[in-house]
Amino acid sequence: xxxxxxxxxxxxxxxxxxxxxxxxxxxxxxxxxxxxxxxxxxxxxxxxxxxxxxxxxxxxxxxxxxxxxxxxxxxxxxxxxxxxxxxxxxxxxxxxxxxxxxxxxxxxxxxxxxxxxxxxxxxxxxxxxxxxxxxxxxxxxxxxxxxxxxxxxxxxxxxxxxxxxxxxxxxxxxxxxxxxxxxxxxxxxxxxxxxxxxxxxxxxxxxxxxxxxxxxxxxxxxxxxxxxxxxxxxxxxxxxxxxx
Ligand SMILES: Nc1ncnc2c1ncn2[C@@H]1O[C@H](COP(=O)(O)OP(=O)(O)O)[C@@H](O)[C@H]1O
Ligand SMILES: [Mg+2]
Numbered sequence: 001x002x003x004x005x006x007x008x009x010x011x012x013x014x015x016x017x018x019x020x021x022x023x024x025x026x027x028x029x030x031x032x033x034x035x036x037x038x039x040x041x042x043x044x045x046x047x048x049x050x051x052x053x054x055x056x057x058x059x060x061x062x063x064x065x066x067x068x069x070x071x072x073x074x075x076x077x078x079x080x081x082x083x084x085x086x087x088x089x090x091x092x093x094x095x096x097x098x099x100x101x102x103x104x105x106x107x108x109x110x111x112x113x114x115x116x117x118x119x120x121x122x123x124x125x126x127x128x129x130x131x132x133x134x135x136x137x138x139x140x141x142x143x144x145x146x147x148x149x150x151x152x153x154x155x156x157x158x159x160x161x162x163x164x165x166x167x168x169x170x171x172x173x174x175x176x177x178x179x180x181x182x183x184x185x186x187x188x189x190x191x192x193x194x195x196x197x198x199x200x201x202x203x204x205x206x207x208x209x210x211x212x213x214x215x216x217x218x219x220x221x222x223x224x225x226x227x228x229x230x231x232x233x234x235x236x237x238x239x240x241x242x243x244x
Pocket of ligand 2: 042043044163164
């Protein structure tokens with residue numbers, strides 16, 4: 001992926017979620033991981049990168065395209081991406097299969113037969129064939145998140161945005177969902193991931209960005225960031241989250 005952010009700021013009322021953020025991500029990066037303390041701006045940055053929201057100021061380029069030039073361009077960008085957020089976003093009154101099909105039909109204009117076939121392929125990819133006709137309440141948290149990932153990739157997104165996809169899961173389900181994400185990275189899927197799973201971040205990231213207080217504090221390849229962080233705030237974060 002190729003990203004260029006210049007002086008991006010985003011405010012929510014009085015809260016400055018991002019403060020004049022600059023970021024360059026080059027084509028060699030397939031998996032970008034955002035880490036840092038809660039409230040640091042990770043989710044805000046992901047929403048901006050996905051085209052779900054616009055910044056208050058600054059410039060944003062994805063694959064050299066100036067995304068903020070018009071609503072149309074931003075909308076086109078948004079539609080090419082797949083999203084998954086922390087809490088389970090499945091519709092409770094729809095089966096797993098219907099949950100995957102719905103956006104294909106409603107958002108992407110697929111015909112029902114094609115939507116069904118794409119959905120079954122996506123579910124099958126994550127060993128969810130036997131669960132296609134179950135409702136979310138009949139599935140474990142890990143299975144629900146796998147259905148949500150199937151839904152996000154069913155459109156074959158250019159970019160998959162995963163915002164703390166395992167933070168509501170117990171360890172076993174976390175492992176199950178991380179395995180699915182790892183398989184996606186191995187297939188070459190471009191991913192932006194925010195996570196508190198430091199071991200996983202280190203294993204899959206091509207580039208890691210540490211955000212705190214709406215600012216980019218440090219960035220680099222995982223080996224550099226995890227082993228030789230230069231910034232005191234980053235070192236202190238690691239010493240806390242990796243102590244036990
Ligand atoms: N929709 C929103 N409305 C009001 N404040 C928000 C909203 N989204 C984020 N914020 C605030 O912006 C800051 C950054 O939040 P966020 O991007 O969610 O950080 P992170 O994902 O790193 O925890 C926080 O202070 C948060 O409370
Ligand atoms: Mg967040």
